[in-house]
Amino acid sequence: MNQLYPPHWPNNCVQPILCNFAACMKTKTLRKDKVNIITLGCSKNVVDSEVLSGQLKANDINVVHESKKSDHNIVVINTCGFIDRAKEESINTILDQVELKKEGRLDKVYVTGCLTERYRQNLETEIPEVDAWFGTMELPLILK
Numbered sequence: 001m002n003q004l005y006p007p008h009w010p011n012n013c014v015q016p017i018l019c020n021f022a023a024c025m026k027t028k029t030l031r032k033d034k035v036n037i038i039t040l041g042c043s044k045n046v047v048d049s050e051v052l053s054g055q056l057k058a059n060d061i062n063v064v065h066e067s068k069k070s071d072h073n074i075v076v077i078n079t080c081g082f083i084d085r086a087k088e089e090s091i092n093t094i095l096d097q098v099e100l101k102k103e104g105r106l107d108k109v110y111v112t113g114c115l116t117e118r119y120r121q122n123l124e125t126e127i128p129e130v131d132a133w134f135g136t137m138e139l140p141l142i143l144k
Helices: 043-058 084-102 114-126 139-143
Strands: 034-039 062-065 074-079 108-113 132-134
Touching: 034 043, 043 062, 043 074, 043 108, 043 139, 074 084, 074 114, 084 108, 084 114, 108 114, 108 139, 114 132, 132 139
Parallel strands: 034 062, 034 074, 074 108, 108 132
Antiparallel strands: none
16 A cells, blocks of 8 residues: 555555545544433423533533434433323333434433332333433433
8 A cells, every 4th residue: 555545544445535434444423412301291300301401501512302303312301200191101202212222313311200210120120221210319410
């Protein structure tokens, strides 16, 4: 290989300008993390989500709330764990987001709120694809 080309380029990359850039160089995406917060349940959860959003923004993390776009790579689901229909909605939302993660459309799925507070052990066993579970008093840990 000609010395003009960087040594990490493959031998078959004789014309680097025409070569597929990804095939010539190993690169890691520099896309900045963007968090989508999904809020389910009572008005306390809305307040908790707003506080979390403010904390994430203060730490220079891009945040959206209830975004239907797929321009985020992390989701935080703030769940309800008391009313049966709300528990069902929370679990279905978690499963939907885990499916997006399996498809490669999300990098991380975090769950917080009352559902986690009350049923963490069962949830961790039943839905191991979730990256982390946070109880109602553990929201600041999401920042770490």
